Amino acid sequence: MSVLVFVEISKGKVKKASLEAASYAAKVAAQLGTQAIGLAVGQADSAELAQVGVSKVLHVTDSKLEGYDPQTLAKAVIEAANANGSNVIIFSHDTTGKGVAPRVAARLKAGLVAGAIDYPKTDGKFTVKKAVFSGKAFAEVAINTDVKVISLTPNSVGLQGGAGSAAVEAYAPAVEASKLSIENITKAASADEIPLPEAELVVSAGRGMKGPENWGMIEDLAHALGAATACSRPVADIGWRPHHEHVGQTGVTVRPNLYIAIGISGAIQHLAGVNGSKVMVVINKDPEAPFFKAADYGIVGDAFEIVPKLTEAVKKLKAGQN
Amino acid sequence: MKILVCISKVPDTTTKISFDDSRTKLNTPNVQYIVNPSDEWYALVRALEIQEANAGTTVTLINVGGADSEPVIRKALAIGGDGAVRVDIEPTDSFQVADAIATYAKEQGFDLILTGKETIDGNSSVAGAMIAELLDLPYITLANKVDIDGSGVKVERESEYGDQIIKTAFPVVISASKGVADARIPNMRGIMAARSKPVTVVAYSGQPLTSVESYSLPPEKGAVKMILAENAEELINLLHTEAKVI
Numbered sequence: 001m002s003v004l005v006f007v008e009i010s011k012g013k014v015k016k017a018s019l020e021a022a023s024y025a026a027k028v029a030a031q032l033g034t035q036a037i038g039l040a041v042g043q044a045d046s047a048e049l050a051q052v053g054v055s056k057v058l059h060v061t062d063s064k065l066e067g068y069d070p071q072t073l074a075k076a077v078i079e080a081a082n083a084n085g086s087n088v089i090i091f092s093h094d095t096t097g098k099g100v101a102p103r104v105a106a107r108l109k110a111g112l113v114a115g116a117i118d119y120p121k122t123d124g125k126f127t128v129k130k131a132v133f134s135g136k137a138f139a140e141v142a143i144n145t146d147v148k149v150i151s152l153t154p155n156s157v158g159l160q161g162g163a164g165s166a167a168v169e170a171y172a173p174a175v176e177a178s179k180l181s182i183e184n185i186t187k188a189a190s191a192d193e194i195p196l197p198e199a200e201l202v203v204s205a206g207r208g209m210k211g212p213e214n215w216g217m218i219e220d221l222a223h224a225l226g227a228a229t230a231c232s233r234p235v236a237d238i239g240w241r242p243h244h245e246h247v248g249q250t251g252v253t254v255r256p257n258l259y260i261a262i263g264i265s266g267a268i269q270h271l272a273g274v275n276g277s278k279v280m281v282v283i284n285k286d287p288e289a290p291f292f293k294a295a296d297y298g299i300v301g302d303a304f305e306i307v308p309k310l311t312e313a314v315k316k317l318k319a320g321q322n
Numbered sequence: 323m324k325i326l327v328c329i330s331k332v333p334d335t336t337t338k339i340s341f342d343d344s345r346t347k348l349n350t351p352n353v354q355y356i357v358n359p360s361d362e363w364y365a366l367v368r369a370l371e372i373q374e375a376n377a378g379t380t381v382t383l384i385n386v387g388g389a390d391s392e393p394v395i396r397k398a399l400a401i402g403g404d405g406a407v408r409v410d411i412e413p414t415d416s417f418q419v420a421d422a423i424a425t426y427a428k429e430q431g432f433d434l435i436l437t438g439k440e441t442i443d444g445n446s447s448v449a450g451a452m453i454a455e456l457l458d459l460p461y462i463t464l465a466n467k468v469d470i471d472g473s474g475v476k477v478e479r480e481s482e483y484g485d486q487i488i489k490t491a492f493p494v495v496i497s498a499s500k501g502v503a504d505a506r507i508p509n510m511r512g513i514m515a516a517r518s519k520p521v522t523v524v525a526y527s528g529q530p531l532t533s534v535e536s537y538s539l540p541p542e543k544g545a546v547k548m549i550l551a552e553n554a555e556e557l558i559n560l561l562h563t564e565a566k567v568i
Contacts, residue, residue, distance in 0.1 A: 070454075183487040
């Protein structure tokens, strides 16, 4: 018995969403009285995993896995799971996890909860909570098979402290060549940007900004906060912002601690992508904007005046903290 | 070329969600059902575009659901497609849906299987990958552009980690996301034609691997705390000291 967690190492470090999945795995392992084993794929150091309670790391550096093709990764995960008698297998519910977790589950005929937002309940049945109906409800889902697969929604449970040391072993599963040919087009200057689905703080703006040339103040506020930037669907559709920033039913679903919506009216399709946010702030010049009904804090007024004031206030706050 | 498009029946986006007393079933009397948006707007329409550009291509729709799925299947057929298959079970988890589709597709020789990126009821985003695994096929998630390229596909994917161009040979499973195609509105001719398109009903006897024990609704949101625009700085103070998120 063991809990296996799939960990992606990218751009020289453990991906933030993977680290959270590893922390989740360690807690589940403790709940079940067993150990958490990390299957880390990538070149860089995986020592960070020990700090969240993983007790063994299987480090895979096979370059055939570097394209993150779910089909080849799934085989590696299954081999590791079989070798370690893993009865719970955990992924992050990110782009890679969405491809690999269902493959592993389908191959092993193991029940899968995709998009878990809390730790499993293990008294009696093994149940996991997830958001359904686009965030309008939650379901407690029982996994009724011996082997259980979970993919964890990023920024759902945060990080737990752990023992601080883990045995790292080189691991070389049998890997077939990928059937996909993948060409990566890395974005310039994306290294210090915070990937939106993993962000704890998000500053989002909509058509109320009037044009792409006005996004500087949004970026300034995001930068001061250490937040990711996002946008509404119309803004991505007209090309003011890239598609991967679009949050909502047809775009990205986010679950940050803080979501600041500026000049976004709050259509139900937009809310579907953000209603898991812990705190929501709405800034809109229209006091009737439906988004205010979903908000925790609201300001009615001109974003062009309010946003720079907020940026200054954040800078002042941060300066006071240092 | 043979294309299979997976379509799901889901409650309309604006549905007010409530559950019965057992908290295990959606209250359905006032629910309008639609074709899952990303299945219809992206997967189905892109399949039709490929069909229009490549003579001899067939587009088959598949849905896993009971007889009450028929109106939704006809809605999709009104947009296009040569016919549909309905796997006659009320599925209770994603594996059952995927296994039912894979079981049907296994002997049919589809070159391309398209799904939407995620259903708006289950929000799991897993059926496509499961179908691919069950059929031993490659799978490309969250495509933003799908082009037919000789004997395979060329897919573009935009992500927060960088953009990718992915190529592979047929057969392949792809989940279609924003940008793959533009939604089409069915016209009267399409609606009339849909009535006479064949819908084949097939049986399936597989079991689900998970079960919903209970549903719950989010706690009622407290009243929004309004801050005057003149005191906008106060918001940052409240986020720090009261909400404790910064």
